[in-house]
Amino acid sequence: MRKLMMAAAFALPMLGGAAMAQDTLKIGYIDPLSGGGASVGEIGLKTFQFLADEVNAKGGILGKKVEIVPLDNKTNPQESLIQAQKAIDSGVRYITQGNGSSVAGALTDFITKYNERNPGKEVLYFNYAAVDPVLTNEKCSFSHFRWDANSDIKMEALTNYMKGTPSIKKIYLINQDYSFGESVRTAARAMLKTKRPDIEIVGDEKHPLLKVTDFAPYIAKIKASGADSVITGNWGQDFALLLKAAADSGLKVNWYTYYAGGTGGPTAIKQGNLNDQVFQVAEGYANIDNKSSMAFEKALRDKYGFSLFYPRAVNEMRMFALAAEKAKSLEPVKVAAALEGMDYEVFNGGKGFMRKDDHQFFQPIYIAQFGELKNKEPFDEEKTGWGWKGVAKIDADKTVLPTTCKMTRP
Structure with missing residues (x-):
């Protein structure tokens, strides 16, 4: 009896940890947090943490609290694969990355091969900024989704x-x-x-x-x-x-x-x-006349003191939540199927869609110029008194280019 009680006492903390893990949805953030790309990586990390807070304030994704797990890759493809394996070993099944297409290519290959070898334990890779066209052409993968427009x-x-x-x-x-x-x-x-x-x-x-x-x-x-x-x-x-x-x-x-x-x-x-x-x-800039994106911009600046450089990250996180709800599941394959072909009202306003053929997201694209603000635009950059002003907008359907992707689906 004493042995049973001791075993139960030992098991309770373990069960509590497992329950806590099950209540948390971890997203591995693999980007530079040291070296020459650190300033960019740190801003990306804080942006995703801000977005996780937004999702969690609404009850999380399917009731699970979102946690962003930072993983420093030093903008190095080989180090990125070490960090990806570390994330997977800790139970992460969703990875996001953006800085460096060489990194993105390595991650795409790694995750695609991992999923082939581990059916039922698949991982998805959400690309928010790596824009080499090859990633949604010759190297396209069911496991990879890109929210940025390719180069x-x-x-x-x-x-x-x-x-x-x-x-x-x-x-x-x-x-x-x-x-x-x-x-x-x-x-x-x-x-x-x-x-x-x-x-x-x-x-x-x-x-x-x-x-x-x-x-x-x-x-x-x-x-x-x-x-x-x-x-x-x-x-x-x-x-x-x-x-x-x-x-x-x-x-x-x-x-x-x-x-x-x-x-x-x-x-x-x-x-x-x-x-x-x-x-x-x-795909956007701070001074677009859109009430909801301007409110988000102000809140982000108030908290962190920098502007939103990644509207696409907002689209990524919000579409992820919608896809999970649509699939009624957090299983990556089911979430991927729900993302394919999804239409979405983008962060800065206007229609966007995730093309099923290659997992490339299409959205309105803007050309903006940087300089003195003369028309009462609300946001400057880096306390310069200068900011971004739009000079052209291209709707999503006018940005579509063909793909050579021949995707293998599970």
């Missing part, structure tokens, strides 16, 4: 805007030397050749990812080329330091970007006095 979709929108800007004569391309940077430069060359064959590409530079500390030599090349405009997919410190070097040298060109709004970017733009000379293509 070809963004370049299509950006070059359509540039097509109507006759002052552009000479363009310089500068991008990070990995799969995403390669996709940006390749798409830019191809699309400009079709839409504006008169534009001269006077430079095409690649540099190491998150390793350059002084971009002065690169800026000197841009200056010497006579370019009037630059296209770059640089993000994180690679954009902020690039613009800082441009400001230090007095370079005055127009910048057409993917990620100018990232940490340090707005400050560098202001310091360079590039008023209305920096453009960004994105």
Whole structure:
């Protein structure tokens, strides 16, 4: 009897821990929390924690409290796989990541193979920012969903805007030397050749990812080329330091970007006095006239002091909750089936949908320029007094590009 009582006493805490685990839905957040990408990764982590708080305030997902589990990958594909295995071993069945398409490619392969080997224990990978087109084309997977527009979709929108800007004569391309940077430069060359064959590409530079500390030599090349405009997919410190070097040298060109709004970017733009000379293509920006997104923006800034850089993360978390409710299950395969083809009113307003064929989300895309706020827009960036102002909007159905995906489904 005494042995039975001791065994029961030992088992009770164990059962309590199991019950607690069952009441929690863990989402593994695999992104850089140290190294050159840490500033971007920390903002992403806090954004997802803010979104988890929003979901939990409404009762969680199917009654389970959402917990974001931070896992530092140092922007390294191999380290990302170690962190993914660690997450899975601890019971995580949903992973989200965004910074680095090289990481995204490695995670897609890893999770796809894991699911093939472990039927009934599947894991889903929610991609909120890695935009290499290959991820929803040749490397597409049932286990992978992307909420950001891929780089070809963004370049299509950006070059359509540039097509109507006759002052552009000479363009310089500068991008990070990995799969995403390669996709940006390749798409830019191809699309400009079709839409504006008169534009001269006077430079095409690649540099190491998150390793350059002084971009002065690169800026000197841009200056010497006579370019009037630059296209770059640089993000994180690679954009902020690039613009800082441009400001230090007095370079005055127009910048057409993917990620100018990232940490340090707005400050560098202001310091360079590039008023209305920096453009960004994105699925949203703070000053869109939409009551609910503006309220969210204000609440996020009040809590953390930074702006919402990832409207797509909001769409991801809210659609995840809807898909689980639709499936009446948190089993990844059932949630995936519910996400496929889902129509959704996006965070910034307008219609979006998750294409079943390749798990690419389509949504309205905006071109915005950064500069002095003159029309009482409520949000500036990084206390510069400058902010984002819309110059073009493309509805979701006008952003659709074909896919070569041949998806295998369970």
